[in-house]
Amino acid sequence: MHDTCEKLLNCREETSRAIGLAPRSVVHRMDESDPCTRCFQSRSCFQAALLLDEGVDRLVGQTAAVRLRKGQRLFAAGRTLDRVYAIRTGSFKSVMRAPDGRQQVLGFHFSGDMIGLDGYAAQIYLCDAVAVEASEACEIDARALDAAARARPIVQRRIQTLVADSMRRAQQNLLVLGSMQGAERLAHFLLDLSDRHRGLGLSSREFALRMTRKDIGSYLGMYSETVSRLFARFENAGLIQMTRRHQVQIPDRTALAALLGRQPVSLRIVSANPLAAD
Amino acid sequence: MHDTCEKLLNCREETSRAIGLAPRSVVHRMDESDPCTRCFQSRSCFQAALLLDEGVDRLVGQTAAVRLRKGQRLFAAGRTLDRVYAIRTGSFKSVMRAPDGRQQVLGFHFSGDMIGLDGYAAQIYLCDAVAVEASEACEIDARALDAAARARPIVQRRIQTLVADSMRRAQQNLLVLGSMQGAERLAHFLLDLSDRHRGLGLSSREFALRMTRKDIGSYLGMYSETVSRLFARFENAGLIQMTRRHQVQIPDRTALAALLGRQPVSLRIVSANPLAAD
DNA sequence: CGTTGATTTGAATATCCTCAACGTGCGTGG
DNA sequence: CCACGCACGTTGAGGATATTCAAATCAACG
Numbered sequence: 268m269h270d271t272c273e274k275l276l277n278c279r280e281e282t283s284r285a286i287g288l289a290p291r292s293v294v295h296r297m298d299e300s301d302p303c304t305r306c307f308q309s310r311s312c313f314q315a316a317l318l319l320d321e322g323v324d325r326l327v328g329q330t331a332a333v334r335l336r337k338g339q340r341l342f343a344a345g346r347t348l349d350r351v352y353a354i355r356t357g358s359f360k361s362v363m364r365a366p367d368g369r370q371q372v373l374g375f376h377f378s379g380d381m382i383g384l385d386g387y388a389a390q391i392y393l394c395d396a397v398a399v400e401a402s403e404a405c406e407i408d409a410r411a412l413d414a415a416a417r418a419r420p421i422v423q424r425r426i427q428t429l430v431a432d433s434m435r436r437a438q439q440n441l442l443v444l445g446s447m448q449g450a451e452r453l454a455h456f457l458l459d460l461s462d463r464h465r466g467l468g469l470s471s472r473e474f475a476l477r478m479t480r481k482d483i484g485s486y487l488g489m490y491s492e493t494v495s496r497l498f499a500r501f502e503n504a505g506l507i508q509m510t511r512r513h514q515v516q517i518p519d520r521t522a523l524a525a526l527l528g529r530q531p532v533s534l535r536i537v538s539a540n541p542l543a544a545d
Numbered sequence: 546m547h548d549t550c551e552k553l554l555n556c557r558e559e560t561s562r563a564i565g566l567a568p569r570s571v572v573h574r575m576d577e578s579d580p581c582t583r584c585f586q587s588r589s590c591f592q593a594a595l596l597l598d599e600g601v602d603r604l605v606g607q608t609a610a611v612r613l614r615k616g617q618r619l620f621a622a623g624r625t626l627d628r629v630y631a632i633r634t635g636s637f638k639s640v641m642r643a644p645d646g647r648q649q650v651l652g653f654h655f656s657g658d659m660i661g662l663d664g665y666a667a668q669i670y671l672c673d674a675v676a677v678e679a680s681e682a683c684e685i686d687a688r689a690l691d692a693a694a695r696a697r698p699i700v701q702r703r704i705q706t707l708v709a710d711s712m713r714r715a716q717q718n719l720l721v722l723g724s725m726q727g728a729e730r731l732a733h734f735l736l737d738l739s740d741r742h743r744g745l746g747l748s749s750r751e752f753a754l755r756m757t758r759k760d761i762g763s764y765l766g767m768y769s770e771t772v773s774r775l776f777a778r779f780e781n782a783g784l785i786q787m788t789r790r791h792q793v794q795i796p797d798r799t800a801l802a803a804l805l806g807r808q809p810v811s812l813r814i815v816s817a818n819p820l821a822a823d
Numbered sequence: 824c825g826t827t828g829a830t831t832t833g834a835a836t837a838t839c840c841t842c843a844a845c846g847t848g849c850g851t852g853g
Numbered sequence: 854c855c856a857c858g859c860a861c862g863t864t865g866a867g868g869a870t871a872t873t874c875a876a877a878t879c880a881a882c883g
Contacts (some may be wrong), residue, residue: 363716363717363719363720365720365724365806366806367805367806369720369724369806370724371719371720371723371724372723373716373719385712385716386709386712388666388705388706388708388709388712389705389706389709389712389713390705390709393712393713393716394716427666427667427668428666428667430666430708431664431666431667431668433712434663434664434666434667434671434711434712434715435667435671437712437715437716437719438641438651438663438671438672438715439641440719441641441649441651441715441718441719441722442641442643442647442649444719444722444723444766445649445650445722445763445764445765445766446643446647446648446649446763446766448840448869448870448871449870449871450870479829479830480829480830480831481829481830485723485724486723487723488722488723488724489871489872490871490872490873491829491830491831492830492831492832492871492872492873493870493871493872494830495830495831495832496831496832496871498831499831499832511880512829512830512879512880527645528643528644528645528647726838726839726872727838727839757860757861757862758861758862758863759861759862767839767840768839768840768841769861769862769863770839770840770841770862770863770864771838771839771840772862773862773863773864774839774863774864776863777863777864789848790847790848790861790862
């Protein structure tokens with residue numbers, strides 16, 4: 268394990284508890300500027316390792332990995348679920364296609380996330396998984412996974428947790444789409460990303476948005492122009508700062524969080540609304 | 546079994562195939578005006594029976610049933626999932642509460658539906674289930690269910706199907722909320738209800754909406770006033786007819802379905818748009 | 824360095840929300 | 854069984870928000 272990584276692993280214990288592995292097995296990516304590929308890999312692959320009930324060390328570098336370029340599809344909705352995936356590097360979006368051709372982005376997934384498990388019960392993929400940027404994913408054979416689950420309760424439980432999380436997330440998103448307005452949705456989205464980046468040991472204060480405005484819009488149920496305008500408003504209000512186009516800074520999470528949990532606009536104290544459009 | 550029921554069971558085979566029981570075991574409620582309680586009960590209880598891997602006949606009348614009045618809660622989000630439920634009579638809504646007190650209706654459930662299974666993987670209820678009208682539900686003990694699942698693959702599979710359905714439904718609703726406008730959402734909702742009523746052996750052409758406009762609004766991500774106005778527009782356009790306030794008629798499903806799969810308004814041929822507000 | 828696709832910005836418009844007032848019908852209790 | 858009260862539903866008007874189309878700007882990439 269890298270020496271530099273050691274120093275920066277501040278949320279090891281927490282993660283270890285959440286996932287149920289010994290702290291020693293938990294390795295985080297530490298920083299954007301120094302990807303520290305080896306440790307990063309173990310972070311995402313140890314998920315696979317846990318699921319397959321093997322040692323992390325044995326697995327790193329052994330699990331079959333798929334390389335995808337931006338826009339390529341990892342799996343397609345409707346096909347038999349023969350594998351699930353642990354994202355090693357990069358990021359993906361889950362996309363649902365309506366018969367009429369419309370698309371809806373259901374979620375974004377980053378390194379260390381498992382994808383495909385929303386279709387685990389159905390035994391088919393429920394949505395497409397598309398690479399948002401050049402990415403790598405570890406393949407986990409579904410049969411091997413089932414076998415491991417039957418043999419070891421902890422694996423069984425881990426799968427259940429992952430399936431449960433995708434269910435929870437879907438329902439949470441229903442709340443977001445059904446009862447929040449644009450600004451609140453975007454704030455929620457940014458804070459969620461921030462949290463997840465912290466969970467990966469990355470900065471929760473500054474991170475990259477590698478997906479397009481259109482994807483964000485689809486995910487949040489609005490158009491890319493609206494997303495763009497909201498970003499501009501957030502920036503004017505000092506809630507965020509954009510360095511380069513796909514890099515966002517959140518100087519003060521509290522300020523952003525203040526947009527959440529607001530009842531309809533008219534109930535807001537208008538003068539205190541940092542987003543009033545002039 | 547009622548004699549009259551026999552005559553009206555036109556979709557028995559289909560349902561039997563979908564659910565995997567012999568056609569003889571499938572009994573439908575046939576008509577609003579004659580609830581045919583006994584057969585109706587077996588329709589919802591045979592779900593429980595299948596899950597518990599017992600004979601339908603043995604179970605009807607034996608499964609513990611809870612009676613709820615309008616507005617009462619069957620289970621609460623966050624609590625340990627110790628039971629799942631098969632709805633015998635009436636209808637329920639799943640409601641999610643945000644920390645700030647906002648509520649989002651996640652779905653509606655009718656007789657014969659199983660509820661609670663969205664939280665099966667999480668082992669806690671993910672949402673509240675609230676009776677929309679006076680209702681009865683059969684209790685199914687989660688431990689007994691787990692035991693049955695371990696013992697019999699068919700029960701295992703059946704649970705998986707139910708869990709998968711709730712996942713699918715959640716994702717489908719994300720598409721509805723994320724990429725449809727009001728009129729399209731309502732049309733989708735009505736057609737969905739229509740389909741589900743047909744699945745129960747009831748009329749898909751005319752049925753009751755026992756939930757309030759506010760609930761419909763919450764479910765569809767809009768306000769009750771908007772729901773009301775949309776109903777009015779639909780009626781003016783001849784797409785539906787409302788007999789009494791909670792009874793809706795769909796004379797021609799095709800006309801309603803034509804509202805679906807539309808791209809943004811500007812792409813519609815305006816003169817052909819039956820909903821143009823004058 | 825030019826081309827392409829993504830993003831931003833502007834202006835006009837549609838949609839939906841919000842508040843308010845009114846109508847309706849259901850259930851309760853007399 | 855009737856009358857009453859109250860929650861639910863409808864309708865209207867005005868305004869906020871988001872969409873739509875168009876045009877300009879920017880960034881990435883060969």
